[in-house]
Amino acid sequence: MSSSLPSADASIDRRMIFLLALTCGVAVGNIYFPQAVSPLVASGLDVAPNSAALVVTAAQFGYAAGNFLLVPLGDRFPHRPLVVAMLAVTGAAMLGAAGAPGLGALVAASAVAGVTTVVAQVIAPMAAGLVAAERRGAVMGTLLAGSIGGILLARTFGGLAGEWLGWRAPYLIAAAATLAIAVTLAFALPATVPPSRQSYPALLAAPLRLLREEPELRRSCLYQATVFGGFQAVWTGLALYLTGPEYGFGAQAVAVLALVSAGTMAATPAAGRQVDRRGPDPVSLVAITGTIAAAGVLALGALGGAPGLAALGAGTLLLEIAMQSGMIANQARIFALRPDARSRINTAYMTCAFLGGSTGSWLGASACTRFGWTAVCALVALLACVALARHLLRRPDGADHLGNAEAKASSRS
Numbered sequence: 567m568s569s570s571l572p573s574a575d576a577s578i579d580r581r582m583i584f585l586l587a588l589t590c591g592v593a594v595g596n597i598y599f600p601q602a603v604s605p606l607v608a609s610g611l612d613v614a615p616n617s618a619a620l621v622v623t624a625a626q627f628g629y630a631a632g633n634f635l636l637v638p639l640g641d642r643f644p645h646r647p648l649v650v651a652m653l654a655v656t657g658a659a660m661l662g663a664a665g666a667p668g669l670g671a672l673v674a675a676s677a678v679a680g681v682t683t684v685v686a687q688v689i690a691p692m693a694a695g696l697v698a699a700e701r702r703g704a705v706m707g708t709l710l711a712g713s714i715g716g717i718l719l720a721r722t723f724g725g726l727a728g729e730w731l732g733w734r735a736p737y738l739i740a741a742a743a744t745l746a747i748a749v750t751l752a753f754a755l756p757a758t759v760p761p762s763r764q765s766y767p768a769l770l771a772a773p774l775r776l777l778r779e780e781p782e783l784r785r786s787c788l789y790q791a792t793v794f795g796g797f798q799a800v801w802t803g804l805a806l807y808l809t810g811p812e813y814g815f816g817a818q819a820v821a822v823l824a825l826v827s828a829g830t831m832a833a834t835p836a837a838g839r840q841v842d843r844r845g846p847d848p849v850s851l852v853a854i855t856g857t858i859a860a861a862g863v864l865a866l867g868a869l870g871g872a873p874g875l876a877a878l879g880a881g882t883l884l885l886e887i888a889m890q891s892g893m894i895a896n897q898a899r900i901f902a903l904r905p906d907a908r909s910r911i912n913t914a915y916m917t918c919a920f921l922g923g924s925t926g927s928w929l930g931a932s933a934c935t936r937f938g939w940t941a942v943c944a945l946v947a948l949l950a951c952v953a954l955a956r957h958l959l960r961r962p963d964g965a966d967h968l969g970n971a972e973a974k975a976s977s978r979s
Contacts, residue, residue, distance in 0.1 A: 583705060585751075587709050587711060587713075587715075589649075590690075590712040590713040590716065591714075591716025591717075591719070593716070593744070594716045595719060595720030596744065597628075597679070598716070598717045599724030599736050600724070601622050601721060601805055602722075604621060604622055605618070606729070606733040607621055607672065611672070615806055619806070620669070621669075621672055622927055623924055624677040625676040625677065626680065626920055626923050627924045629684060629924075630921045631680070631681050632684035634770070636681070636682065637910075638770060638773065638913045640691055640908075641691075641760060641907060642762050644757060644760060645688060646756075646757060650748050650755075652684070653683075653748035654748050656682045659675050659676075659682065660675075660679055660738075660740045662675040663675035663737045664735075664741065683744075687913075690709060690901075690912060691901065692758060693705055694908055696756075696758075704835060705838070706841075706894050706898060707837055708835055708838070710838075710893060714886070723739065724736040773910050773911070773917065776904070776910060776911055783900050783903060786896040786899050786900050788956050789854065789953045790893060790896050790918065791922025792950060793854065793888065793892050794889060794893075794920070794922050794923040795925055795949050796861070796885075796926055796946035797857075797886070797923070797946075798924070798930060799926040799933070799946060800930060800943075800946060801927075802931050806934045806935060807867070807934055808823070808878075823882060826883050833891065837890070838894050838898075841894055841895050846898050849894065849895035850892055850957060852888075852891065853888045853889065854954045855950075856891070857892075860881050860882075860888060860946070862943070864882070865940055865944075900915050933945055
C-alpha cells in the first residue's frame, strides 16, 4: 500500500511550502471577502440586507458541496492538473459574479465559485503526504497561516475596494489573483502519484463509509462544525451589526476590524508545534474553551462606542485563534488515520465543517437582524458548549495520539 502513496520530494522545500500557503490564501479568500461586501451588494442591487447575505451563504454551501464532490479526486488524480483546473473555474466564476445583473445571478456565481475554490483542501492532504509525520503539524500550521492571511486580506480589500470602487471591484480583483496563481502552479507544482484507482462513485461513497468507521473522524467533524459555525455566525452578523444603527459604520469598518485578527498568522504555526509535541486533544480543548471565552468578550460589543469596538476587536482575535488552532489539531488527528485516503478523509471533515459554517452564517444573520448582537454571541457559546460536552465525554484511551493512530492505520493497510 505504501508504494502507491506520495513520498517526500526534494522540491518540497520552504519556497514550495510558501507557494502552497499563498495558494491556500488566494483560494480561501474567495469565500470570505463577500462577508465585507454584503452590505454594499444590498444597496447596489437594491435588495434587503438579509437577501444580500444569501451571497455569503451560497458561497459557504458551495464550498461544502465542493468538499464532497471535488476533494476526493485528490486521491484519484495527480494534484497539478486538478488544482490548476479548479482555480481556473473559480476565476471564471468570479468574473461571472462581477458582471452579475441581479442578485440571483450573483448568488449562482458565488455558489459555483464556492464549489471549485476548495483547492486548499486538496493541497492540505497532498502536503501531509509529502512531509514526515513529525513535521506535519508545523506544515499544516504554515498552510493554515496562509489561509488566514487570505481571509484577512480578503475581508480588508473586499471592504475597502468595495467602498471605493463599488461592490463589483472585489470580484474582479479576486478573479485576476486566482487566475494568476493558476498559471504559476501549472509550472511550479510538483508531480504526485495518486494513491487510489477507485471509480468516482466509489470515491464519493468513501467519506460516508469513513465517517461510520472512524470515531475520531466523527469527533473532529463535530468539533469543527460547531466552532466554525459560531465563527461564521460572528462574521456574517458583524457586517450587519457594524453597518446597522448601533454603530452606523461603512463596509470599511469590517475591513479594518479584520486586520485586528492578523495575530492568528503567528499563532497558528505555534499551535501546530504544540500538536506535534503534545498531540491534538490538548490543543482541541484550548480551542473550544477559547471559543466560549471569545463569545463572552464579543458580547461586550453591545456596549457601543470605543469600549464596544475594543471588545469586538479582542473577541474576533480570540475567536480566530481558537478556531484556526482547532482546525490544525483536527486535521493532524484525521490525517493520521488513513494515510492512503487522506483526501477522502478531508472530504468528510471539511464537508461537515462547512455545512456547520453555512448553517452558522445563516443563523448569525437571522439572530442579528431579529434579536440583536447578544443573540449572535449566545449562539457562538451554545455551539462551543456542544463541542465541549463531546470532548469531555471522549474515551481517554490515547487513540488520537498521532503515533498510535498512524500505527493503527498502517496495520489496517
